[in-house]
Amino acid sequence: MTRHPLDIATQLTPAGEGRFEGQTSADYWNMMGPFGGTTAATLLKAALDAPQRLGDPVALTVNFCAPIAEGGFEIELTEARTNRSTQHWMIVMRQAGTVVATASAVFAVRRESWAHQPAVRPELPPAETLPVMETEGRNAWLSRYEFRFADGEVRFEPRAQDDPASAYSSLYIRDLPERQLDFVALAALSDSFIVRIFQVLGTFLPAGTVSLTTYFHTDAAGLAAQGSRPLIGVADSKVFRQGYFDQSAELWGIDGTLLATSVQTVYYKA
Amino acid sequence: MTRHPLDIATQLTPAGEGRFEGQTSADYWNMMGPFGGTTAATLLKAALDAPQRLGDPVALTVNFCAPIAEGGFEIELTEARTNRSTQHWMIVMRQAGTVVATASAVFAVRRESWAHQPAVRPELPPAETLPVMETEGRNAWLSRYEFRFADGEVRFEPRAQDDPASAYSSLYIRDLPERQLDFVALAALSDSFIVRIFQVLGTFLPAGTVSLTTYFHTDAAGLAAQGSRPLIGVADSKVFRQGYFDQSAELWGIDGTLLATSVQTVYYKA
Numbered sequence: 001m002t003r004h005p006l007d008i009a010t011q012l013t014p015a016g017e018g019r020f021e022g023q024t025s026a027d028y029w030n031m032m033g034p035f036g037g038t039t040a041a042t043l044l045k046a047a048l049d050a051p052q053r054l055g056d057p058v059a060l061t062v063n064f065c066a067p068i069a070e071g072g073f074e075i076e077l078t079e080a081r082t083n084r085s086t087q088h089w090m091i092v093m094r095q096a097g098t099v100v101a102t103a104s105a106v107f108a109v110r111r112e113s114w115a116h117q118p119a120v121r122p123e124l125p126p127a128e129t130l131p132v133m134e135t136e137g138r139n140a141w142l143s144r145y146e147f148r149f150a151d152g153e154v155r156f157e158p159r160a161q162d163d164p165a166s167a168y169s170s171l172y173i174r175d176l177p178e179r180q181l182d183f184v185a186l187a188a189l190s191d192s193f194i195v196r197i198f199q200v201l202g203t204f205l206p207a208g209t210v211s212l213t214t215y216f217h218t219d220a221a222g223l224a225a226q227g228s229r230p231l232i233g234v235a236d237s238k239v240f241r242q243g244y245f246d247q248s249a250e251l252w253g254i255d256g257t258l259l260a261t262s263v264q265t266v267y268y269k270a
Numbered sequence: 271m272t273r274h275p276l277d278i279a280t281q282l283t284p285a286g287e288g289r290f291e292g293q294t295s296a297d298y299w300n301m302m303g304p305f306g307g308t309t310a311a312t313l314l315k316a317a318l319d320a321p322q323r324l325g326d327p328v329a330l331t332v333n334f335c336a337p338i339a340e341g342g343f344e345i346e347l348t349e350a351r352t353n354r355s356t357q358h359w360m361i362v363m364r365q366a367g368t369v370v371a372t373a374s375a376v377f378a379v380r381r382e383s384w385a386h387q388p389a390v391r392p393e394l395p396p397a398e399t400l401p402v403m404e405t406e407g408r409n410a411w412l413s414r415y416e417f418r419f420a421d422g423e424v425r426f427e428p429r430a431q432d433d434p435a436s437a438y439s440s441l442y443i444r445d446l447p448e449r450q451l452d453f454v455a456l457a458a459l460s461d462s463f464i465v466r467i468f469q470v471l472g473t474f475l476p477a478g479t480v481s482l483t484t485y486f487h488t489d490a491a492g493l494a495a496q497g498s499r500p501l502i503g504v505a506d507s508k509v510f511r512q513g514y515f516d517q518s519a520e521l522w523g524i525d526g527t528l529l530a531t532s533v534q535t536v537y538y539k540a
Contacts, residue, residue, distance in 0.1 A: 058514055059481040059535045061331040063374050065351035065358045080362070081335035081369045086480060086537070088335045090360065090372055092350070099351045102360055104333050104372055106481050106535070110512035114540040116434050116470065119508035164386050200386065210356060211329040211376050213483040215516050215535050217509050238389035238520070239487050239528045242380035244328055246485050246531055248518075250508070258509045261516055263533055265329050265376070265485050267356070270384040 004179050005144060006188065009034075010042045012049060012075065020046050020075040024068060028141040033068040035141035036209050037188035039093070043103040044187045046077045047089045054087040055109035056220050057183050061213045062103045069095055085109040110219045121256050122234050124150040127172045145192055146230065148172040154194050159202040161270075167196040167237035167247075178228040181259075183216065186223060186251065190214040190262040193235035193249045197268045200237070206269040210244075214262040222257065229254045243267060274449050275414060276458065279304075280312045282319060282345065290316050290345040294338060298411040303338040305411035306479050307458035309363070313373040314457045316347045317359040324357040325379035326490050327453050331483045332373045339365055355379040380489045391526050392504050394420040397442045415462055416500065418442040424464050429472040431540075437466040437507035437517075448498040451529075453486065456493060456521065460484040460532040463505035463519045467538045470507070476539040480514075484532040492527065499524045513537060 009025035022042055028035040040062045047053060073095050080088040086108045093101040124130075133147035147153075152169030159165055173192060179185055195207045232252040237245050244265055251260040279295035292312055298305040310332045317323060343365050350358040356378045363371040394400075403417040417423075422439030429435055443462060449455055465477045502522040507515050514535055521530040 059333075061374060061481070061483060063329070063350075063358050063376055065356075066353060080333075080372050083336060086335075088333050088369070088372060090362075092360075099358070102350050102358060102374055104331060104374060104481075106333055108480070108514065108537070110514065113513045113538070114431055114471075114510065115512070116510040117508070118434075118437055118506075161384055164388075167388055201384075210378070211331070211374075211483075211485075213331060213481075213533065215481075215533070217511055217514070217516070219512060222512075236388075238387070238531060240384065240386040241487055242385070242489055242492075243383045244378065244380065244487070246487070261508060261533070263483065263485070263531070267378070268383070 004177060006175060006179060006185060009038045010045045010184055012046060015074065018077045020077065021072060022075065023072050024070050026140060028144055030139050030141050036064060036212065037191035039068060039101055040191055040212055041184045041188040043075065043091045043093060043101065044105060045184055046075045046091055047105045047107065048183060050077060052079065053107065054082060055085065055107045057105055057216050058108045059106040059215050060103065060187060061211065062101060063211045064101055064209055066100045068100050073100065117258055119250065119258050121252050122170045122232060124170055124172065124232060127230055130172065144176055146174050146176050152199060154199045155202060156204065157202045164200040165202060167200050169193065169199065170234045172230040173233050174228065174230040180228055181223045181226040183223065186216065186260050187214060189231065189251055190249060190260050193233060193247065195266050196235065196237040196247050197240065197245060197270065201270060207266055209264045209266050212262060212264040214260055216260050217258050223259065226253045231259065243269065274447060276445060276449060276455060279308045280315045280454055282316060285344065288347045290347065291342060292345065293342050294340050296410060298414055300409050300411050306334060306482065307461035309338065309371055310461055310482055311454045311458040313345065313361045313363060313371065314375060315454055316345045316361055317375045317377065318453060320347060322349065323377065324352060325355065325377045327375055327486050328378045329376040329485050330373065330457060331481065332371060333481045334371055334479055336370045338370050343370065387528055389520065389528050391522050392440045392502060394440055394442065394502055397500055400442065414446055416444050416446050422469060424469045425472060426474065427472045434470040435472060437470050439463065439469065440504045442500040443503050444498065444500040450498055451493045451496040453493065456486065456530050457484060459501065459521055460519060460530050463503065463517065465536050466505065466507040466517045467510065467515060467540065471540060477536055479534045479536050482532060482534040484530055486530050487528050493529065496523045501529065513539065
């Protein structure tokens, strides 16, 4: 059985108490370093793999401190606090002894409760009626996903600065090769929305996420029930100012369950 | 000149390299501990006060690990990484040697750039036409703000579980006594939206924020320009499931500038 490239990219080897070693993956390479989604997934995996882990991830924040170079990295995992049903982790990624990313994760034992979903799921045409985005010859990580945009595919047709395009996108997305959904995959997917400024200005320019926060809205069983079916994703932005913009996203199960929401703040030069 | 209660609540005394001591404030007491907004503001203040601080806050994540008891606390501030124009901090709050909160903050030197604000500012009636929410006899922190709700004031009129109210609120809000806006005040304001489940179910029940992320969308000069005028705030939720719900908020300047956005994930028992 062949291992999925995401499992290879996020593989960690224990290296002492609370320490792990890993390797960046060419399969998920982005322009200047690894796709941020795999970095987020790898940091979360350190906590997921901890023997004393309690429950499922509820919140994950990843701060991208510096470009990550091709090659090895070390992860230091610190259990900040464990309560009866919640657990708090601090996670640091280093290369050659220097911090390249930090993260915090909140885990919780989730129990059935009163439930209510006021968010409105986007209406998209059936997936099979939408073309698969061409990823050939582009940054490698794009080929690890199947993108079928209903709205807001980045076209790289430059816009006048006083006539920006909408920052909104909606699409079907899934891992390639297909993969059962779990927290590792969902953490990576939460960063799979191409940075909004490329779409808004229709051009490539220097930009990079500095902080990403993802909330998970169901437990491991709720993710397993999604199987490998495509998710529905939407992304948008509220404000671009003084070199930083925000970006928010929703990831929906095909059955209408809101599985994850995320926000990120992104550096840009324009 | 009398010091503002927020400045007293967030006052830190240096206690060695990267260490500070502070005290909870009765002025901002909530049901079971200090108002989370003052905790967030205090953690941010440790980085704001650091002599090697670079630029202004862009992102702040606070994880509430355990109830904070009345009395003293210690803060440990770690400079994770400083680049040419960005800086990453990790911050831990302890009581009696035990972690009660963790945080990360991203700072950046912000420069003028192409700017664009696709978010739509809510339309509210003039502030003076809206009643000030009565806070007499309620948790102390509520009296440290002037709330004028246009929509979605928590009424504590219980709803049937199959007929929840909207989670949306819009209001004018400002510090009491009035105070010039800065990052400390804005960090606290970003947690000033009463937890949505009280409004949705119209009743008090066990609930508490476990993680809060705030993005700041302007620099210190942009905040100073707001003076002490009320801000416009909106809050909403997307999903309540398995004991946790999300809550998002926007804080707008009266001149139409989106100053901050935040998300939080909140534990509840219902």
